[in-house]
Amino acid sequence: MLPTQSGGPGAFDQFDLNRVPTPCYVVDVEKIRSNLEVLRAIADRSGANLLLALKAFSMWSLSELIEEYLDGCCASGLWEARLAREKGLAEKSKSKILSTYSPAYRSTEINEICSLSDHLIFNHPGSFGVKQASEAGVSVGLRINPEISLGHDPKYDPSAENSRLGYPISHLSEEQISGFDGLHFHNLCEQNFSPLDKTWRKVEKDLGNRLNQFDWVNMGGGHHCTREDYDRDGLINLLVEVSKKYNVQTYLEPGEAVALDAGILVGEVLDTMNADKDHALLDVSATCHAPDVIEAPYRPALMGDLDKGEYRYLLGGSSCLTADCFGEYGFDKKLKRGDRVAFLDQAHYTMVKTNTFNGVPLPSIALWNSKTDELSIIKKFGYEEFENRLS
């Protein structure tokens, strides 16, 4: 079980959960802005370019805000690349950078991906598409596997045994490097600075002077750099050191750090029952609306959870999956039908991963401004979303 990374409810403890329909993701624009301010300061002080990892958070209704602070986006393939360009998350006309990496590319998509991307990153030196990208004038990068395992869990560790993510650094020859403009590694997940430092020292030890051949070095994501206790000075010093020593432009691809603690998932208690333990049956679902709860797994923080609460409930989701349970939580009174609950830190890796398993409705999406208290429901989903994905 991974630890929850939520730093608490923040301004959401002032938010009346009855103001939104359920299920609903509520995103606080001001918290996104304050995360972006931290990230901009890192970029300004280090000279690095910071790209939003769309796989974590693709909220294009906030594109103006995101473009105000970040240097562009990183995409995982054609659709995210299109979204970045078409929805103003990384506009070409504003010289925003779009970097695309996928473990492999389709021949039917490579030309369009090349036309959208500034950087195209490949998983190994012989990957399909390197030639097309070079001919199209795209800056080509190679993702390496730095072969230094620093993750909490092999599932989220690109250096884990038998990883398919990136070319093993120990296999890399001088000749293989020569065809690439940039180097990419992504080796972390929700981590502080020290594992990045260790990863870089390993890369530097293995590649030595060969690092001089690159125009850019992209250190991927997984940096929890908007968390209170993150060593931001350490990160900035490293980025400055790398760019000066090897004369490269550095890049980071934060995803989670952009939206950390910026959203909640609000649900309603539909029923309660006792089956050895007390259960509250909700209209939100871990497997449909917060799948990392089961995949990671982890127990999300709950607004108002009382460690020593007299009334303890297993908060269960609305699908048929036995494991569709958020966890056990404490309350100071009995739960009843109609009560609202809110899981914290639910803006990243949630909206981008939802599904309608069991015909469970998708959560609405609301934007809230914790400074002005302005609230708008920006998206509602209906039965058609479910029907349209089936045939």
Ligand SMILES: Cc1ncc(COP(=O)(O)O)c(C=O)c1O
């Ligand atoms: C290549 C790459 N870049 C960036 C990210 C974003 O990571 P995070 O959201 O943890 O910052 C990921 C996440 O898996 C990734 O695989």
